[in-house]
Amino acid sequence: MGKSLRRNAILAVLLGTALLAGACSNGKVTSGDNAPQGAASGNGTEQAAPPQEERGSISASIYDRGRVPAEEGSYADNRWTRWMNEQSGVDVKWTPIPRAQEFDKYNMLIASGQAPDLITSYDRNMLSRFVSQGVAQPVDEYIEKYSTSYKKYLEEHPELKPYLTFDGKMYAVASMRNTRAQTMIWIRQDWLDKLNLKMPATVDELLDVARAFRDRDPDGNGEKDTIPIAMTLAYDRIVDDWFQARSAEWMIEDGKATQSFFTERYKDSLAFQKLAYDEGLVDKEYVTDRKTWARQKQLWLTGKSGILFGFANTTNEGPNAEFFKSQPNAVVKPVPPIATKYGTNGYQKEAPNFLLTLFNKDMKDPKAAMKFIDWMLDSGWKPLTYGEEGIHYELKNGIPVTKNPEKFAKEVSYAIEYRLVHQEQLSAESLAAQAGDDPNQQKAMQLFGEALAIVAQTAYRQDFPYPPSVPEYTDIASQFKAKWEEIATRTTIGGKSYTPDRAVADIRKEWDALGGKNIEAKVQQWYEQNKESFK
Amino acid sequence: MKVSLKRDVWLYLFLLPGLSFFLLFKYAPLYGEILAFKDFRIVDGIWNSPWAGFKHFDRLFHDEEFWTILRNTLLLNLYNIVFVFPAPIVLALLLNELRLAWYKRLVQNLLYLPNFISWVVLGGIVVTVLSPSTGVVNHILARVFGIDPVYFMVSTFWWPIVFTLSSIWQTAGWGTILYSAAMAGIDPGLYEAARIDGAGKARQIWHITLPGIRGTIAILLILQMGRMMDVGFEQVYNMQNAAVYSVSDVISTYVYRIGLQGAQYSFATAVGLFQGVIGLILVLTVNQIIKKMGEDGLW
Numbered sequence: 001m002g003k004s005l006r007r008n009a010i011l012a013v014l015l016g017t018a019l020l021a022g023a024c025s026n027g028k029v030t031s032g033d034n035a036p037q038g039a040a041s042g043n044g045t046e047q048a049a050p051p052q053e054e055r056g057s058i059s060a061s062i063y064d065r066g067r068v069p070a071e072e073g074s075y076a077d078n079r080w081t082r083w084m085n086e087q088s089g090v091d092v093k094w095t096p097i098p099r100a101q102e103f104d105k106y107n108m109l110i111a112s113g114q115a116p117d118l119i120t121s122y123d124r125n126m127l128s129r130f131v132s133q134g135v136a137q138p139v140d141e142y143i144e145k146y147s148t149s150y151k152k153y154l155e156e157h158p159e160l161k162p163y164l165t166f167d168g169k170m171y172a173v174a175s176m177r178n179t180r181a182q183t184m185i186w187i188r189q190d191w192l193d194k195l196n197l198k199m200p201a202t203v204d205e206l207l208d209v210a211r212a213f214r215d216r217d218p219d220g221n222g223e224k225d226t227i228p229i230a231m232t233l234a235y236d237r238i239v240d241d242w243f244q245a246r247s248a249e250w251m252i253e254d255g256k257a258t259q260s261f262f263t264e265r266y267k268d269s270l271a272f273q274k275l276a277y278d279e280g281l282v283d284k285e286y287v288t289d290r291k292t293w294a295r296q297k298q299l300w301l302t303g304k305s306g307i308l309f310g311f312a313n314t315t316n317e318g319p320n321a322e323f324f325k326s327q328p329n330a331v332v333k334p335v336p337p338i339a340t341k342y343g344t345n346g347y348q349k350e351a352p353n354f355l356l357t358l359f360n361k362d363m364k365d366p367k368a369a370m371k372f373i374d375w376m377l378d379s380g381w382k383p384l385t386y387g388e389e390g391i392h393y394e395l396k397n398g399i400p401v402t403k404n405p406e407k408f409a410k411e412v413s414y415a416i417e418y419r420l421v422h423q424e425q426l427s428a429e430s431l432a433a434q435a436g437d438d439p440n441q442q443k444a445m446q447l448f449g450e451a452l453a454i455v456a457q458t459a460y461r462q463d464f465p466y467p468p469s470v471p472e473y474t475d476i477a478s479q480f481k482a483k484w485e486e487i488a489t490r491t492t493i494g495g496k497s498y499t500p501d502r503a504v505a506d507i508r509k510e511w512d513a514l515g516g517k518n519i520e521a522k523v524q525q526w527y528e529q530n531k532e533s534f535k
Numbered sequence: 536m537k538v539s540l541k542r543d544v545w546l547y548l549f550l551l552p553g554l555s556f557f558l559l560f561k562y563a564p565l566y567g568e569i570l571a572f573k574d575f576r577i578v579d580g581i582w583n584s585p586w587a588g589f590k591h592f593d594r595l596f597h598d599e600e601f602w603t604i605l606r607n608t609l610l611l612n613l614y615n616i617v618f619v620f621p622a623p624i625v626l627a628l629l630l631n632e633l634r635l636a637w638y639k640r641l642v643q644n645l646l647y648l649p650n651f652i653s654w655v656v657l658g659g660i661v662v663t664v665l666s667p668s669t670g671v672v673n674h675i676l677a678r679v680f681g682i683d684p685v686y687f688m689v690s691t692f693w694w695p696i697v698f699t700l701s702s703i704w705q706t707a708g709w710g711t712i713l714y715s716a717a718m719a720g721i722d723p724g725l726y727e728a729a730r731i732d733g734a735g736k737a738r739q740i741w742h743i744t745l746p747g748i749r750g751t752i753a754i755l756l757i758l759q760m761g762r763m764m765d766v767g768f769e770q771v772y773n774m775q776n777a778a779v780y781s782v783s784d785v786i787s788t789y790v791y792r793i794g795l796q797g798a799q800y801s802f803a804t805a806v807g808l809f810q811g812v813i814g815l816i817l818v819l820t821v822n823q824i825i826k827k828m829g830e831d832g833l834w
Contacts, residue, residue: 105796111800131799135577169684183756286543288662288688361578478796479600482780489777513599 041058056368057091060118060420063105064096067414070396080141080384080415088375096417102126110135118364119210120355124163126355126478128469137357139168147372149378150421162465162533163353174353175421181233181455182348183209183241185335186319191218193331196250201508202339203272205241205308210281213306229282230305231296232317236273236488237348238309242338244461247488248429248481250523251464257524259305261484261507263340267500273492274500283431287489299374303327305337312347312451314444323439332443334451337458346458351465373421381422384477387412399433405441428452465534468526476514483510571805577798584801591805601789601806608785612763614699620759622703623710624752628740630711631718643715647708654705658773661701662688689778698783700772705770709753710755714748721747753830764810786810 006525064075072078075096085091095116097105103126109115110130119136123125123281130136141149150173154160157176163173167472192209193201195216200206212218213228229235229352240246245266252260260266276282281293291297299305301323310318312334319332359366386393386400402408428449435445467474484507508516538548566581571591573584595601627645633639634730641744667673667684676682687693723741768787775783786806794803820834826832 102799107577107795107798133576275592285666285668285686287686288666290776291773292659340809475797475799478792482792484600485777488782489689491684493778 012042044487053090056365056371058369059093059095061097061115061116061120061384062094063417064421065099065101069410076301076433078107088372108462109250115360117360117369119358119360122355122465123144125474127358128166131171138171139359142366142370147374149374150311153377160353164349172356172358173470175354176352177350177354178424179426179452180349181452182350183238184312184347184451186308186310186332188223188330189333190331191306194218206338214367217441218219219303219305225307227283227299229307230300231286232293232310234311235309239272240269241348243339245269250464257520257527263506267504270491270500270503277492301326312455316449319447321440321442324443332447334454336454347455350458355420377421381419384415384419385424399430401433405436405438468523470522470526472522473519480514568808570801571808573801575801591802604784604786604789605784607685608764611766614832615702618699620701622707623714626707626711630715646711649705650709654769654773656707670743691779691782693783694779715749717751718744749831753825757818757821757833759816760821763817764814
């Protein structure tokens with residue numbers, strides 16, 4: 001009796017915790033889902049002032065990057081969402097989509113019939129799956145019927161069309177990017193000068209510079225503690241791009257659709273990564289740093305590294321204002337495209353389109369949606385980019401100049417996310433003007449401008465403008481990714497026994513096991529059908 | 536029956552919220568399991584998607600990758616049962632012998648603490664502690680034993696060991712509390728009698744304490760067996776890196792990749808169903824075995 005009582009007590013405790021845990025997780029999910037809806041319905045149609053003209057009402061997705069400060073409200077309800085409702089004449093209910101888990105979140109919303117009217121994303125692949133599953137509807141007719149500004153804009157930018165077209169019909173709405181620049185290598189010019197080196201132009205020269213940084217104490221602290229290259233997400237991409245073999249991208253080789261891994265050039269990319277690792281030109285522990293990149297950021301910010309494989313945009317990372325604050329004597333330059341034995345490939349250029357927006361097939365009020373898009377393209381995007389005139393910026397020579405960077409960062413910087421479409425174009429001049437009075441910020445923006453010029457100079461090889469919409473391929477892409485990532489990583493850090501040849505053979509084996517042969521044929525077919533629209 | 540229903544009508548009413556919780560959140564979602572036998576299309580919904588028979592199971596059993604993943608899952612759980620499961624028993628026995636009450640409480644709380652920290656943080660701590668250049672473990676290895684730094688986290692040999700040790704670190708405190716509670720319920724008269732008969736500490740532990748918590752051990756073991764096919768997603772996800780996928784990928788990460796990232800819901804559901812059925816069989820079997828051994832079992 002005593003024993004079973006005790007047993008029951010323990011069981012009860014266990015059950016209790018299980019229940020609690022269950023209740024908590026359930027509570028979290030529901031409150032997360034309902035909060036935005038609740039907040040939005042607070043200023044929804046019922047409460048709005050009696051409209052002069054018919055007010056439309058739609059729902060739309062918004063990337064949640066966690067950048068809305070608490071005192072500003074939330075992604076669903078803040079000064080800019082209220083402002084948009086007021087100005088556009090359309091009531092928009094925003095559904096936040098966590099940036100890093102958009103795929104999970106969208107799938108969940110769609111499966112449960114809660115997807116917003118406007119489904120916006122950078123991920124064409126995902127959207128193309130939605131289109132093929134019948135989540136969205138074509139937009140041509142609505143543009144024809146309800147739009148004026150966007151219709152005109154599309155006529156002026158016919159290069160957007162292939163990106164908006166899925167299965168031969170126009171399904172998406174988008175505008176041009178403010179810049180197509182993406183990746184960039186940054187180098188400490190002050191270190192080059194100190195060691196009497198010149199700007200590297202080829203892979204071998206870059207290796208020599210890195211070795212000199214490693215061995216010749218460029219920071220002058222008397223210790224051999226420099227790790228020449230600091231990484232970001234962009235590291236393997238940049239190296240792959242030198243050799244025109246971006247991992248997992250499709251290439252046309254001798255007229256045949258091929259995964260980049262199966263070109264000879266990919267082996268050279270792997271060989272470089274391996275060499276850089278073996279010689280200690282990169283951080284030996286980068287593999288466990290790939291979730292947060294904390295070590296890499298520290299290397300760069302504290303002046304322990306002199307070459308950064310990063311991004312052209314210096315607003316948040318790379319040689320940004322924070323970097324120049326901590327390294328006041330640093331002189332940084334963008335590295336022009338690096339030559340290999342295969343020639344010189346430029347830095348990555350993004351697709352010309354900005355965010356893609358689909359119309360949900362269950363959308364109630366397409367007229368209001370078009371009205372909102374027209375308004376956004378005409379005038380809405382400007383305050384969402386620069387803030388309010390007189391408060392956040394002032395016009396100098398027609399270019400908005402930020403007045404108080406801190407106030408801007410808090411009150412305006414998150415608003416940029418709401419621009420479904422916009423007409424902003426970045427240039428060296430506009431960037432310099434926007435920098436304001438902070439000298440560190442000026443340095444950073446100056447460099448961003450220089451990087452833009454470098455990216456524009458050299459063509460970037462991209463045989464497929466976007467990933468092929470072949471379900472057989474998209475189904476296995478993430479499984480395949482886990483395989484090649486592991487093989488590439490093991491090869492890079494694995495010492496002598498892991499050669500690039502062996503790596504490619506291993507990747508080939510995994511690819512075949514996933515039905516690669518069949519997929520290649522399907523992609524080839526898709527390419528033949530669509531290549532006309534690429535040029 | 537009728538009489539007791541009438542007499543305890545309020546008690547049964549009190550039971551309703553709990554029951555409805557289980558019906559609503561645990562049983563109703565089982566409806567979704569039919570996805571495993573369908574070709575799910577997101578816009579058609581669960582019921583209107585076309586039937587697919589056993590297609591997904593067929594694919595599952597012919598997927599080479601799945602066997603690797605099943606092997607990893609079972610291996611990690613085997614280590615779990617062999618090394619992680621006994622840890623709190625040993626700790627509880629040690630704590631039970633402590634006479635300083637405040638010290639005992641302090642140790643117990645310290646042991647329990649990691650249980651409240653999420654794997655995102657714990658994973659970061661593990662990586663830092665084991666770092667070849669800045670980690671304390673390699674520092675000691677180099678200073679005291681003169682061993683070259685080891686990059687534990689990318690080694691397919693060390694990773695499962697680190698994983699198992701980190702499980703002990705995170706979960707042992709919680710189990711220790713359960714066992715300590717069970718030990719507190721043992722009749723002190725038994726110990727007195729044993730001491731009079733001249734039994735030492737070891738004898739007392741062997742003949743009184745351990746038999747006293749046998750029932751608790753049995754129940755926790757059965758529950759543990761139910762999780763044999765299941766390795767927590769969070770722990771693996773936060774500790775794994777690209778170099779060790781081949782030993783660290785388990786069913787939960789596989790389902791995440793295929794189901795959520797690859798959007799193959801039907802296939803992922805089939806994997807989940809398979810996992811659940813095996814788990815159920817294991818629980819039933821172990822429960823029977825334990826009952827045969829004279830313990831009460833779960834039911």
